[in-house]
Amino acid sequence: MGKTIAQKIFDSHRVDNPSGDINVIKLDAVFCHEITTPIAINDLKSRGKYRVFDKNKIKAVIDHVTPSKDSKTAEQAKIMREWARDLDLKDFFDVGQNGVCHALFPEKGYVRPGYTIIMGDSHTCTHGAFGAFAAGVGTTDLEVGILKGVCAFKSPETLKVELTGTRAKGVYAKDIILHVISQLGVNGATDHVIEFDGSVIADLSMEERMTLCNMAIEAGGTCGICPPDETTVDYLWPFIKDGYSSKDEALKDYSQWMSDSDAEYSKVLKLDISKLEPVTTFGFKPDQVKNVTDMKKAPVDQVYIGSCTNGRIEDLRAAAAVLKGRKLNSSVRGILAPATPKVYREAVKEGIIDIFMDAGFCVTNPTCGACLGMSNGVLAEGEVCASTTNRNFNGRMGKGGMVHLMSPASAAAAGIAGYITDPRAYLD
Amino acid sequence: MKDFNGKILFLDRNDINTDEIIPAKYLTEITKDALKPYLLEDLNMEGFDSESDLPGKKVIVTRENFGCGSSREHAPWALEVNDINIVIAENFARIFRQNMFNCGMMAVPLEKNQIEKLFSTFSGKETELKTDFAGSKFTFTTGTESLEVPFEISDFDRSLVEAGGWVDFADKNY
Numbered sequence A: 001m002g003k004t005i006a007q008k009i010f011d012s013h014r015v016d017n018p019s020g021d022i023n024v025i026k027l028d029a030v031f032c033h034e035i036t037t038p039i040a041i042n043d044l045k046s047r048g049k050y051r052v053f054d055k056n057k058i059k060a061v062i063d064h065v066t067p068s069k070d071s072k073t074a075e076q077a078k079i080m081r082e083w084a085r086d087l088d089l090k091d092f093f094d095v096g097q098n099g100v101c102h103a104l105f106p107e108k109g110y111v112r113p114g115y116t117i118i119m120g121d122s123h124t125c126t127h128g129a130f131g132a133f134a135a136g137v138g139t140t141d142l143e144v145g146i147l148k149g150v151c152a153f154k155s156p157e158t159l160k161v162e163l164t165g166t167r168a169k170g171v172y173a174k175d176i177i178l179h180v181i182s183q184l185g186v187n188g189a190t191d192h193v194i195e196f197d198g199s200v201i202a203d204l205s206m207e208e209r210m211t212l213c214n215m216a217i218e219a220g221g222t223c224g225i226c227p228p229d230e231t232t233v234d235y236l237w238p239f240i241k242d243g244y245s246s247k248d249e250a251l252k253d254y255s256q257w258m259s260d261s262d263a264e265y266s267k268v269l270k271l272d273i274s275k276l277e278p279v280t281t282f283g284f285k286p287d288q289v290k291n292v293t294d295m296k297k298a299p300v301d302q303v304y305i306g307s308c309t310n311g312r313i314e315d316l317r318a319a320a321a322v323l324k325g326r327k328l329n330s331s332v333r334g335i336l337a338p339a340t341p342k343v344y345r346e347a348v349k350e351g352i353i354d355i356f357m358d359a360g361f362c363v364t365n366p367t368c369g370a371c372l373g374m375s376n377g378v379l380a381e382g383e384v385c386a387s388t389t390n391r392n393f394n395g396r397m398g399k400g401g402m403v404h405l406m407s408p409a410s411a412a413a414a415g416i417a418g419y420i421t422d423p424r425a426y427l428d
Numbered sequence B: 001m002k003d004f005n006g007k008i009l010f011l012d013r014n015d016i017n018t019d020e021i022i023p024a025k026y027l028t029e030i031t032k033d034a035l036k037p038y039l040l041e042d043l044n045m046e047g048f049d050s051e052s053d054l055p056g057k058k059v060i061v062t063r064e065n066f067g068c069g070s071s072r073e074h075a076p077w078a079l080e081v082n083d084i085n086i087v088i089a090e091n092f093a094r095i096f097r098q099n100m101f102n103c104g105m106m107a108v109p110l111e112k113n114q115i116e117k118l119f120s121t122f123s124g125k126e127t128e129l130k131t132d133f134a135g136s137k138f139t140f141t142t143g144t145e146s147l148e149v150p151f152e153i154s155d156f157d158r159s160l161v162e163a164g165g166w167v168d169f170a171d172k173n174y
Helices: A005-013 A037-046 A071-086 A101-107 A122-130 A139-148 A173-184 A199-203 A206-214 A230-240 A247-257 A313-323 A341-349 A352-359 A408-417 B033-038 B074-080 B094-102 B112-122 B155-163 B166-173
Strands: A014-019 A022-026 A029-033 A058-061 A091-093 A116-119 A133-136 A150-154 A157-164 A192-197 A223-225 A267-272 A279-281 A289-291 A302-305 A333-336 A361-363 A384-387 A402-405 B006-011 B057-062 B086-089 B106-109 B128-132 B137-142 B145-150
Touching: A005 A014, A005 A022, A005 A133, A005 A157, A005 A192, A005 A223, A005 A247, A014 B155, A029 A101, A029 A139, A037 A071, A037 A139, A058 A071, A058 A101, A071 A091, A101 A122, A101 A206, A116 A122, A116 A139, A122 A133, A122 A206, A122 A223, A122 A230, A133 A223, A139 A150, A139 B094, A139 B166, A157 A173, A157 A199, A173 A206, A173 A267, A173 A279, A173 A289, A173 A408, A192 A206, A206 A223, A206 A230, A206 A313, A230 A247, A302 A313, A302 A408, A313 A341, A313 A352, A313 A408, A333 A352, A341 A352, A352 A361, A384 A408, B006 B112, B033 B074, B057 B112, B074 B094, B086 B112, B086 B128, B094 B106, B094 B155, B094 B166, B112 B137, B112 B145, B155 B166
Parallel strands: A029 A058, A029 A116, A058 A091, A116 A133, A157 A192, A157 A267, A192 A223, A302 A333, A302 A384, A333 A361, A384 A402, B006 B057, B057 B086, B086 B106
Antiparallel strands: A014 A022, A022 A150, A279 A289, A279 A402, B006 B128, B128 B137, B137 B145
């Protein structure tokens, strides 16, 4: 019987099998941010274990609230800063260099096919877009990861989502993943890796694959995984070119992290996306999904474009295509948070920031920002946000607020119209 | 080992998420104790009032997919500092479940029909849980009525509970 990508990664990283189907696996990278790491750092200190398993394999960023907004967040940042300095971490990103972790780390080339990665952040599943096993964990797992370079997981059962058909105009990776989640339900993939496959995936860019894998957790998935291919190699080439004589050689090496043709899946979900339309969530769970045209012009107060789901340059381009030459409705405020400094700089060069500002958007620095209601862009009671983020829980973006998840193009269209509407009306 | 006995809070809802257990705005705290007043502050459930329903409760019994959403271990910590060390549900989100055992706490799944029976027999009444950890058995009691329910957790989870959590276990073994 063949193996899935996740099974191959586990087999090559297993250091122990303490009981039943529990595997302790070796980690290739541990990612850290300032919300879940400081308590781990303090606990390690108090245990007399103020050290790291490998200073080159820990990547740290301040991203959720940055620059600090008050004394408490300043303290969190300070703990991270001192830790990175004391333990001589090779890669630490502070104000001026920092961006949303799941956009910044791939951009820096820190993720490779076959890697095992953990982070104290549920959307760590994003990195599976590169054919890696990447999972969100709590602070204790993070602490052990920092200290020992290992983490424990159940043997990964894999749920295959096979996407075929032709994507219609105005339909983006965000629409696809929201549709998938609506089919699986919010716990349809619990304790499973979701492997995305099919002709649609082959045609997606790395950025789009990251959008897809980012939301695997919203169906309960441990990780989303895309098989590595030419697109993966092209994206990684600047970082790997010294290790391979050609892209073909890299591709051949990475093909060891493809599922076997006779691999066993616990479930296969086949979806033809040809008839898929732009969609949005309408409740407080990410599996409550409707076509935007069925939203009866539901009004919005705020548009938020950014986050680890949809704050990358392609997302900004898609929104700008809708916004160009248009203005936000007078009843709507718009916030753009480019995910990383690189994205911000590219958006400036391409004239995208001008398009957003001409439309009336406030452009903030790269940060997680409004997504989880910790920083700027928090909603007031009863307010509604059209958002490109990944989670619409009750009160997520501010107590009493409502979040509708959608693609950057749909969010931009909602900003112009003042209500949720079809972005295709604004696309040439 | 932590205490897994005491009065039960019944939460009759599916998909209670981590934002409802502890809202993100409190994640700027860097001590567990600071989370104590905010447990279940944003829980969206009719008839629930955290100020009157939480005090004195040591156990939560709920429906399916408890703890979905964020990786924040602040969710188990907010329970822990309120002396709630055990949640019993149909099933749990993976990260939340692992966080519980990593802290030496318990997230115990029971069959849907067993959970239904607990709700129909004990919800709305003052009910106590007694946990026989070694014997893998719960006893639910209200007044003169009593029900024994066996439970299963993996040997690995059991060793984490006994070790008091994953840090000490991992540092000793790896």
